[in-house]
Amino acid sequence: MQTKRPAVVALAGALCLAATACGASSTPAANAAAGASAPGYPVTLKNCGETTTYTQAPKRVVVMNGASVAEVSTLLALGLGDRIVANEQSYGRSEVAGRAAAIRRLPTGNVTLNDASDIPRETMLGLRPDLVLSTTSYGFDAKNGFATREDLRAVGANTYVSPQGCDQDTSRMTIDDSYRLARDLGKIFHVGDRAEKLIASSRRHIAAVRAKVKGETTPNVMVVFSNMSMGGNDFSSVAAHGIWNDILARAGARNAFASASRTTFADLSKEKVAAEPVDALVVISYNDPHAEAYARKLLKEFPQWPAAKNNRSLVLSDSIYLGPSNDLAVEKIARMLHPDAL
Missing domain, CATH: 3.40.50.1980 (Nitrogenase molybdenum iron protein domain)
Known part of the structure; x- marks a missing residue:
């Protein structure tokens, strides 16, 4: 979350994201879509005015910067780090023991970031993702030099904008949005049980603190x-x-x-x-x-x-x-x- 562009644009816009475009038939997501759904699928989500359908758990996930670690940290907390092919998020430290080191070990895709400190359009398409995560809709705005949700859909990739990120206004964000992010990723990757355990543990911890104060x-x-x-x-x-x-x-x-x-x-x-x-x-x-x-x-x-x-x-x-x-x-x-x- 989010020193002028990356702070001004990433924090103000993100609290605001890749090589030649590949044909849809050559992408992992497109190939999966052509066949039968995996057990527990299809999964359909509505996200920022768009409906996305998953026929299997994503295997090539790209995490855009957005001056956030919410998305990459949630993936790690759900045991999904092995699905990430390129992560551009880091705070350099974490309150969770080992989390910052785990983020540093993730692949970056050897991406050369643009002036907005994120993944430019052609580079993004060249990563052949089947899921791209962005903190806000800023990460899919063509004006910023990024691949749009339509661009990514054309090559078989789903996209997801985190809660309260649709209009790039994070002023209404609450802890429940963190739970929604975990729950949505749990559905997408068919690990809803892990997400619910994570959420329940957090709720218990917070309730215990509130009772004491x-x-x-x-x-x-x-x-x-x-x-x-x-x-x-x-x-x-x-x-x-x-x-x-x-x-x-x-x-x-x-x-x-x-x-x-x-x-x-x-x-x-x-x-x-x-x-x-x-x-x-x-x-x-x-x-x-x-x-x-x-x-x-x-x-x-x-x-x-x-x-x-x-x-x-x-x-x-x-x-x-x-x-x-x-x-x-x-x-x-x-x-x-x-x-x-x-």
């Missing part, structure tokens, strides 16, 4: 991407609306800057940030090895914050965004804010 005070938390610039002000990567607000609420907190913008991100002056009584700071690291230093810098810059006086900050990466590990973010934030309760 019930009745506690509700601190104001600033959520900001580390060392990113996406606007004209000093603080242009402040999270205002989206899945983090749902995570904060379940951890017994509120977003300090939810009223500062109606969109996913707020573009704020230093004065606006300074005026808010921030009780705690959550820094999101997107491929930034210096996120902890950035957190310390902010606390030093705003010594009037209760967060600075109490040295209360936390660095998270994939768990606070769409994906299979939101329960970890809920617990870590709750533990920072309500240590006596947990």
Whole structure:
């Protein structure tokens, strides 16, 4: 999720994705479609206004960047890493032990990315995918130099846009969208039992945390991407609306800057940030090895914050965004804010 294009376009557009086109008869998906369906198939999904049908589990999956790790992390959590032929997603770190290393080991398809830090059209078609995953519809927009859903359908490949990504507005995203992503991929790959176990485990974990923090005070938390610039002000990567607000609420907190913008991100002056009584700071690291230093810098810059006086900050990466590990973010934030309760 998502430093100007990849931050501005990937985060603002993606929180916004390949060689010569192959004929449909030469693709794995087209060959499968010509024969009988595998056991448990066909599976039909409606996704962003399109109906896609699967006659077997995809075997050549391409995961577009979109400044996300939601899709690749969900595939790994469902035990489907061996289906990936090209993955362009990485946050460089993860709250899940071994997850970042597992992502680094995945094939990249030896892709030369375009100016939007993603897979250009001809390269995408040359990868011969049978399924392409994109965080938002941005990844299938011809104006951005990408293969469209129609282009991919013509060579026998299905496409999937993650929840709340149809209109590229992720401000309405909640933890339930992470569950929907897992459930949809479970259906596509005929591993629905794994998806339901993952979802049930997350729900239990979050419910246990919520029960412990019930009745506690509700601190104001600033959520900001580390060392990113996406606007004209000093603080242009402040999270205002989206899945983090749902995570904060379940951890017994509120977003300090939810009223500062109606969109996913707020573009704020230093004065606006300074005026808010921030009780705690959550820094999101997107491929930034210096996120902890950035957190310390902010606390030093705003010594009037209760967060600075109490040295209360936390660095998270994939768990606070769409994906299979939101329960970890809920617990870590709750533990920072309500240590006596947990």
